[in-house]
Amino acid sequence: MSSISSIEWTDATWNPVTGCTKISPGCKHCYALTFSERFRGVPGHPFEQGFDLRLWPDRLRLPLSWRKPRRIFVNSMSDLFHERVPDEFIASVFETMREAWWHEFQVLTKRPDRMADFVAAHMRAPLHHTHPNVWLGASVETQKYVGRARLVASLTSTVRFLSCEPLLGPLDLADVLGSEGINWIIVGGESGHRARPMDGTWVRDIRRQCRDARIPFFFKQWGGRNKKEAGRTLDRRTYNQIPQTV
Ligand code: SF4
Numbered sequence: 001m002s003s004i005s006s007i008e009w010t011d012a013t014w015n016p017v018t019g020c021t022k023i024s025p026g027c028k029h030c031y032a033l034t035f036s037e038r039f040r041g042v043p044g045h046p047f048e049q050g051f052d053l054r055l056w057p058d059r060l061r062l063p064l065s066w067r068k069p070r071r072i073f074v075n076s077m078s079d080l081f082h083e084r085v086p087d088e089f090i091a092s093v094f095e096t097m098r099e100a101w102w103h104e105f106q107v108l109t110k111r112p113d114r115m116a117d118f119v120a121a122h123m124r125a126p127l128h129h130t131h132p133n134v135w136l137g138a139s140v141e142t143q144k145y146v147g148r149a150r151l152v153a154s155l156t157s158t159v160r161f162l163s164c165e166p167l168l169g170p171l172d173l174a175d176v177l178g179s180e181g182i183n184w185i186i187v188g189g190e191s192g193h194r195a196r197p198m199d200g201t202w203v204r205d206i207r208r209q210c211r212d213a214r215i216p217f218f219f220k221q222w223g224g225r226n227k228k229e230a231g232r233t234l235d236r237r238t239y240n241q242i243p244q245t246v
Contacts, residue, residue, distance in 0.1 A: 007076070008220050009218050010071050012072050014059070014073070014075075017056065017079075019051045024110060026110065029166075032051065053078070055086075060092050060096055063103055064096065071106060081115045094134070105133060108139060115136060136152060136155050138152045138162060139164075142169040153181035159184055166198070170199075171209075178214075191223040207219070216242060219232055219238065
């Protein structure tokens with residue numbers, strides 16, 4: 001699956017891997033799982049195998065054919081650092097990202113321990129030199145998972161970001177935010193029929209922490225049963241701040 005995306009903080013998605021397995025509470029109502037399983041058993045459909053992990057070698061070079069520069073969310077329907085994705089395959093994804101220098105690639109994982117191990121083992125120079133167009137990030141839904149933020153903060157990518165969606169509790173990120181650490185934050189509430197609530201005080205507190213650390217803050221959505229109606233306005237304004245890398 002590779003297409004123009006309706007996700008507010010990106011332009012397009014690229015899925016050289018599909019399928020995944022749940023790893024933490026943020027996965028409970030995984031959109032990718034629900035969507036993929038709808039097509040399990042449909043012959044010839046890209047999600048014929050449902051949410052089972054699948055590698056798509058024929059998609060590896062796809063971004064090179066997109067001439068217009070895009071911000072690309074890598075593996076919106078999977079997790080590139082899932083334990084069953086071989087290192088060589090991840091290396092091929094990084095090679096395409098390096099060659100497709102005119103795009104910006106946003107790699108988001110719930111497995112930043114493997115991401116950090118991969119970078120340490122395979123990158124001989126700081127990523128902001130070898131892959132300046134690659135942004136690395138982790139999902140953090142509650143304080144229990146702030147360790148993921150510490151791993152991302154230790155990386156050498158140009159942008160080191162967090163997606164706090166679905167935000168399920170307050171977060172104290174003070175020790176990881178800043179120009180040398182996490183330098184972009186996205187916050188969003190869960191959406192759908194069984195959406196878990198997000199408290200406005202949690203969102204405002206993260207906005208304050210971003211302000212204090214002088215890093216961009218992106219408020220994606222309130223979420224809930226009707227996410228369109230709930231919208232994405234916070235105290236009468238929208239927050240679409242994205243790192244400026246050039
Ligand atoms: S890590 Fe992401 S893709 Fe995988 S199950 Fe959890 S939410 Fe879904």
